[in-house]
Amino acid sequence: MDDRYQPKAIEPRWQTAWDQAQIFAAPDQPTAANKTYVLEMFPYPSGSLHIGNLRCYVIGDVIARFLRLRGHAVMHPMGFDALGLPAENAAIKDGIAPAVRTEQNIQNAKRQMRAMGLSLDWQREIATYQPGYYRWNQWLFLRMLERDLVYRRTAAVNWCPRDETVLANEQVVNGCCERCGTAVVTKDIPVWAFRITRYADALLEGLKGLQWPDRIVTAQTNWIGKSHGSEVDFAIAGGNQKIRVFTTRVDTILGATYLVIAPEHPLVPTLTSSEQRSAVEAFVEKMRRTDKIARTADGVTKEGVFTGAHAVNPFTNERIPIWIANFVLADYGTGAVMSVPAHDQRDFEFARGYRIPIRTVILQHAGQRLDPASMPAATCDDGIMAAPEEMGGPPLQLDAMEVARACAGKSSAAGRAFLTEWAAQHGFGSGTVQYHLRDWNFSRQRYWGTPIPIVYCEKCGTVPVPDTQLPVTLPAFEKITLKMTGTAPLAHVAEFVNTKCPKCGGAAKRDPETMDTFVDSAWYFARYLSPREDQLPVAADVARRWLPVDIYIGGPEHAVGHLIYFRFFNKVMKELGLVFSDEPAQRLITQGIVYNKALRCSEHGWLFPRDVDTDGNCAKCQRPPQTSTEKMSKSKGNAVSPDELIDRYGADTARVFLLFAGPPEKDLEWNDQGVEGAYRFLARIWRLAQAAQPRIRAATRCRSLAGLDPVNGNVRKALHRTLHKVTEDIGVSQHFNTAIAAIMELVNELYAADMHTDQTKLVPALEREVVELLAPMLSPVAPHLAEELWSSLGQPGLAAVATWPAPDPESLVRDEVTYAIQVNGKLRGEARMPADSDEAAVRQVAEAQEKVAGYLKEGTLRKVVFVPKRLINFVVK
Ligand code: ANZ
Ligand code: ZN
Numbered sequence: 083m084d085d086r087y088q089p090k091a092i093e094p095r096w097q098t099a100w101d102q103a104q105i106f107a108a109p110d111q112p113t114a115a116n117k118t119y120v121l122e123m124f125p126y127p128s129g130s131l132h133i134g135n136l137r138c139y140v141i142g143d144v145i146a147r148f149l150r151l152r153g154h155a156v157m158h159p160m161g162f163d164a165l166g167l168p169a170e171n172a173a174i175k176d177g178i179a180p181a182v183r184t185e186q187n188i189q190n191a192k193r194q195m196r197a198m199g200l201s202l203d204w205q206r207e208i209a210t211y212q213p214g215y216y217r218w219n220q221w222l223f224l225r226m227l228e229r230d231l232v233y234r235r236t237a238a239v240n241w242c243p244r245d246e247t248v249l250a251n252e253q254v255v256n257g258c259c260e261r262c263g264t265a266v267v268t269k270d271i272p273v274w275a276f277r278i279t280r281y282a283d284a285l286l287e288g289l290k291g292l293q294w295p296d297r298i299v300t301a302q303t304n305w306i307g308k309s310h311g312s313e314v315d316f317a318i319a320g321g322n323q324k325i326r327v328f329t330t331r332v333d334t335i336l337g338a339t340y341l342v343i344a345p346e347h348p349l350v351p352t353l354t355s356s357e358q359r360s361a362v363e364a365f366v367e368k369m370r371r372t373d374k375i376a377r378t379a380d381g382v383t384k385e386g387v388f389t390g391a392h393a394v395n396p397f398t399n400e401r402i403p404i405w406i407a408n409f410v411l412a413d414y415g416t417g418a419v420m421s422v423p424a425h426d427q428r429d430f431e432f433a434r435g436y437r438i439p440i441r442t443v444i445l446q447h448a449g450q451r452l453d454p455a456s457m458p459a460a461t462c463d464d465g466i467m468a469a470p471e472e473m474g475g476p477p478l479q480l481d482a483m484e485v486a487r488a489c490a491g492k493s494s495a496a497g498r499a500f501l502t503e504w505a506a507q508h509g510f511g512s513g514t515v516q517y518h519l520r521d522w523n524f525s526r527q528r529y530w531g532t533p534i535p536i537v538y539c540e541k542c543g544t545v546p547v548p549d550t551q552l553p554v555t556l557p558a559f560e561k562i563t564l565k566m567t568g569t570a571p572l573a574h575v576a577e578f579v580n581t582k583c584p585k586c587g588g589a590a591k592r593d594p595e596t597m598d599t600f601v602d603s604a605w606y607f608a609r610y611l612s613p614r615e616d617q618l619p620v621a622a623d624v625a626r627r628w629l630p631v632d633i634y635i636g637g638p639e640h641a642v643g644h645l646i647y648f649r650f651f652n653k654v655m656k657e658l659g660l661v662f663s664d665e666p667a668q669r670l671i672t673q674g675i676v677y678n679k680a681l682r683c684s685e686h687g688w689l690f691p692r693d694v695d696t697d698g699n700c701a702k703c704q705r706p707p708q709t710s711t712e713k714m715s716k717s718k719g720n721a722v723s724p725d726e727l728i729d730r731y732g733a734d735t736a737r738v739f740l741l742f743a744g745p746p747e748k749d750l751e752w753n754d755q756g757v758e759g760a761y762r763f764l765a766r767i768w769r770l771a772q773a774a775q776p777r778i779r780a781a782t783r784c785r786s787l788a789g790l791d792p793v794n795g796n797v798r799k800a801l802h803r804t805l806h807k808v809t810e811d812i813g814v815s816q817h818f819n820t821a822i823a824a825i826m827e828l829v830n831e832l833y834a835a836d837m838h839t840d841q842t843k844l845v846p847a848l849e850r851e852v853v854e855l856l857a858p859m860l861s862p863v864a865p866h867l868a869e870e871l872w873s874s875l876g877q878p879g880l881a882a883v884a885t886w887p888a889p890d891p892e893s894l895v896r897d898e899v900t901y902a903i904q905v906n907g908k909l910r911g912e913a914r915m916p917a918d919s920d921e922a923a924v925r926q927v928a929e930a931q932e933k934v935a936g937y938l939k940e941g942t943l944r945k946v947v948f949v950p951k952r953l954i955n956f957v958v959k
Pocket of ligand 1: 309328329330331332334409410411412413414415416417418419420421422425426462516
């Protein structure tokens, strides 16, 4: 071994050795018991990856490497999510074909991943822009079309006026385009949609068996949004039409003082009186121009307009006005709401704004009297149904007395059951279930996506492209004029659109739209298993052996997008007999965000390091920039490239930094000291192994405590304790940070025993054992250094495929010492405790002793003095 730790010299060598030995290739025939499929969400190949992007892959790599050492057959593939808007927009900007640019970016990303030491099976690489991949998007589309899971509809879609495309709900953030930030508008256009709503219940049900973070499960549950409620018909006064409302709170119906319908509701024109017509039309037009998500967001002022019409409450015969308002959605429930301002906050704000009466009908506790005139807000919780004399606001009319008396004193839940039943018996309502989940509009008016395999023929209508004619390939970029016209660019490419009808052979036109890239990522996890299979998207036997993904790692931002879509596709693929597990991924780890300081000039925006002068000011205007901590991102100038980092410190340092900064789920902030610290830690290990190498070459490994002096004995115990902790922290809790901390402590003990010098207090056999165990322990986190340690032993083979050692139970037994327990310096008790107990553990035992507790009660605790291995003293006054 070299004198100095020089990662640059050693890391590429081991990367080549791993490649040559092909040790990361997943075996074809794992046994069910030892297969583990570790998958990270595949990257979008934009320019190059930064350290923030790589965090997810390093986390996955530690798990994959650890499990390999534990004897698992590990599948750990990688690919590229290569279609989509950013590549197309870049192509428009600089005229380079997306395919060319994408391929360059992929090569660069692969180089970076290899340089980080990721243990990936590159033989399984996929890239979604290749026809050999997207062909199967088309094939799945056709199978779903046959099952009525794909359909064409006119939908009011989210439309980004800048990107000129439809956006899924998941791609709209606070009413703006997730990509470019432009305010999204609503537009009616024909689209292709997946009938994901057919799986709403299955998608909810499936969540129960998954080991996923609670917040993702909650986000999906809410997104699917199953609500049990009732539908009730209100007659329109003076006609014979009805308006049906959906409510989850039919127990509040005696407090309904108005109805509200969505601006898009079909009854709007019929209901509007001539006096109200111009006001209504103006309002409806205004709503058409605002995005429906922005319009219904919390905090947006509730506004509306009276139609001039009235409805009749079927339970009470009360006449109430019908309004139109911004907060009612046309495509949820029935698009009409009974408004109960006393018990619903939106209704409350609206009623206050338009001076509509408020009647309280639910009591939060018996005897409560609510005064609508002075209520600061609606009381929205379930409660007890009020008797007529307990209600506040306008009194009920006589017709309402029968039902009000029957309900008085019932709980809200009992009231809902009772009134739903009543409505059913009288034929004006029933119980029902609603979902918030909507069908997935997935056609895009863009070029760089999977062409939709449909042909339109004047004679035969809409004709699916037969399987034998797949893939329908994208025409070369050179043939395209990417005009931002709002129509699909492929529509202007004659040689693409003009085709023959597969049915009658006559002239026909292809569908010029492409698929949302979320289709690509909805099933890629299966494609890795048989990436070259050309009969089916995935070969059944490998799917049976390897699926589901055992551990999936990726960003929590995908909670209600990709992570729902791929569950939906998995269910469909199971019905198609392609896969056999109910869910695509059993465990999910969502990694935290990597932050870094960013500089912003008030004049010139985000500053890259090269935009800052030596005084730290903006190089263009010399103004001092503002510093803030931002999510690491290329656009904010605060991205840290792995290339420079690897060049200076090595990949192992970069890995240790990312892993040591906190557990995988936690956000972390980039900092240079942390990197230095990680480097020093690895250099210290290097020095140990280098110093010991001549001594241990010929030694045989120590195998027991027997015959060791106390110094050696304690080091051996520390070694095995560390091994035990690292095994648990990596394997059970995935707290890689505490595993690394444990190794750091061990290294301190080894330095204390002078193992790094020729004055070592350790016997060669123990030094050998130290290195033999350190190599596998380090292998998941710092794999290159681990190989160096391993080969310094004169051992054949690679550390990456060694066997994970088991700690020696004899050495795990912990030494015990007697702690003195003092109160105000006087001995009040004693406790036998493990020598390495921490303050909290000793304190807990001490406080539990009756005598000690008695003394502690005599005053207030001011201070606790703790001397490890000796005493704890409580200072009480
Ligand atoms: C009366 C009522 C009284 C309501 C009350 C709530 C509280 P979830 O749980 O999301 O299903 N609603 C129904 N359709 C709507 C639409 N198209 N746009 C906007 N709001 C709509 O919510 C169901 C509740 O949301 C329904 O119950 C209805 O208001 C409203 F004290 O009816 B409720
Ligand atoms: Zn035809």
